[in-house]
Amino acid sequence: MFIALHPSSGVPLYLQLLNQxxxxxxxxxxxxGEQLPSVRELSADLKINxxxxxxxYQILEREGLVETRRGMGTFVAQKVDTLPVAARRQALDPVxxxxxxxxxxxxxxxxEVVELIARHFQQLNPRNSSNEP
Amino acid sequence: MNENAITIRDxxxxxxxxxxxxxxxxxxKAGSIYGFLGRNGSGKTTTIKLLAGLGRPETGEISVLGRDxxxxxxxxxxxxxxxxxxxNLPPLMKVKSLLDFCSRLYPQWDRxxxxxxxxxxxxxxxxxxxxxxxxxxxxxxxxxxxAPRPAVVLLDEPAANLDPVARREFLDEILDLIRDxxxxxxxSTHILSDVERVADEVGILAQGKLRVSESLDSLKxxxxxxxxxxxxxxxxxxxxxxxxWRVRDGEALGTLKLAHPGEPxxxxxxxKCQYEIIDLSLEDIFVDIARN
Numbered sequence: 001m002f003i004a005l006h007p008s009s010g011v012p013l014y015l016q017l018l019n020q021x022x023x024x025x026x027x028x029x030x031x032x033g034e035q036l037p038s039v040r041e042l043s044a045d046l047k048i049n050x051x052x053x054x055x056x057y058q059i060l061e062r063e064g065l066v067e068t069r070r071g072m073g074t075f076v077a078q079k080v081d082t083l084p085v086a087a088r089r090q091a092l093d094p095v096x097x098x099x100x101x102x103x104x105x106x107x108x109x110x111x112e113v114v115e116l117i118a119r120h121f122q123q124l125n126p127r128n129s130s131n132e133p
Numbered sequence: 134m135n136e137n138a139i140t141i142r143d144x145x146x147x148x149x150x151x152x153x154x155x156x157x158x159x160x161x162k163a164g165s166i167y168g169f170l171g172r173n174g175s176g177k178t179t180t181i182k183l184l185a186g187l188g189r190p191e192t193g194e195i196s197v198l199g200r201d202x203x204x205x206x207x208x209x210x211x212x213x214x215x216x217x218x219x220x221n222l223p224p225l226m227k228v229k230s231l232l233d234f235c236s237r238l239y240p241q242w243d244r245x246x247x248x249x250x251x252x253x254x255x256x257x258x259x260x261x262x263x264x265x266x267x268x269x270x271x272x273x274x275x276x277x278x279x280a281p282r283p284a285v286v287l288l289d290e291p292a293a294n295l296d297p298v299a300r301r302e303f304l305d306e307i308l309d310l311i312r313d314x315x316x317x318x319x320x321s322t323h324i325l326s327d328v329e330r331v332a333d334e335v336g337i338l339a340q341g342k343l344r345v346s347e348s349l350d351s352l353k354x355x356x357x358x359x360x361x362x363x364x365x366x367x368x369x370x371x372x373x374x375x376x377x378w379r380v381r382d383g384e385a386l387g388t389l390k391l392a393h394p395g396e397p398x399x400x401x402x403x404x405k406c407q408y409e410i411i412d413l414s415l416e417d418i419f420v421d422i423a424r425n
Contacts, residue, residue: 007326007329007330008325008326008329008414008415008416009412009414010353010411010412010413010414010417011353011412012349012350012353012354013329013349013350014350015350015354040312043308043312044308044309044312047301047304047305047308047330048308048330048331049166049308049311049331049332049333050308050311050312051165051333052333052350055350094394101409
């Protein structure tokens, strides 16, 4: 798995890894039921501390995106909708806030931002992008 | 199993009348890679020497693997690898003979690991120590510290004089070491990007005390630069949780240790102003903390 990490960024390493794995799961690049590399393999591959990978896998598991099968490894979960809607909204809230702040700085209108978001939905998740609740 | 590989409690140490460590407290969890940071003269080397048993604190207690380093037996020393800041290798000895000589002092010396390290670091073993570059001499020191497979490795500026390729190989080796089992690595450095790559815990020493000691992730998540702007009146005074605080053109720029993520919003609401949060690299955080 090719993942680009930037240790000197202000974004913690674990968060960079978490976001990239989430994106790959969301976009179907890693499919439900597919096995992720082990903590050991991925940390050796990315040349980062194994604790960082372990932490990311724990978060993914807590959020229901992956399942750990004892003695077998970590797999992408079959269905991802385990968190209640309110919790999922809350998780997204800080990112959206930052996005809106950036948009205001750049003097982009709400409609323009919505259009941009729609385009990204289309790219990452073409099948389910049609105005689902 | 001892959960902390290293414990320093209330340690004071001075040279003559110059205090270096001032009631220092520090713990390192077993199995972690601890990046130990501080400006020159902040007491990093003094701390590492105390951990290696090469000095005695005036007050307080030190424990490495559950033992007082000052009272280390020869057997205890087998479990602790140490690379000093100013290593003193015999200049006329061939690297090969030096490694061979040292291997006989350590019953647990891992020949295979030693060969692997020589190959990985590409150290010319048939040359005399004095004929090696500074970087290669440093790598010989690293091999000497790691080959006995100690449970705790103390490295004082291991990456000084290493070129970028050698440094990367060295860091990868440190990661391999940790991955292989319950080992603890404690290293000091000025190269903050190295710490960001491999360390899970970070400590910043300034004025003889540990200003910060926590996981690198939580440090990056809780120390933020925040710009407050649009105050109705004058910009406020520096709040207590700020490391740095500058006011210019009616704006305030602070480096804040956040108790919770909503803190900037709460401060801004209180001051009736707006705010913007800026992520900081470890270097930014270090400079702000060490300067104050």
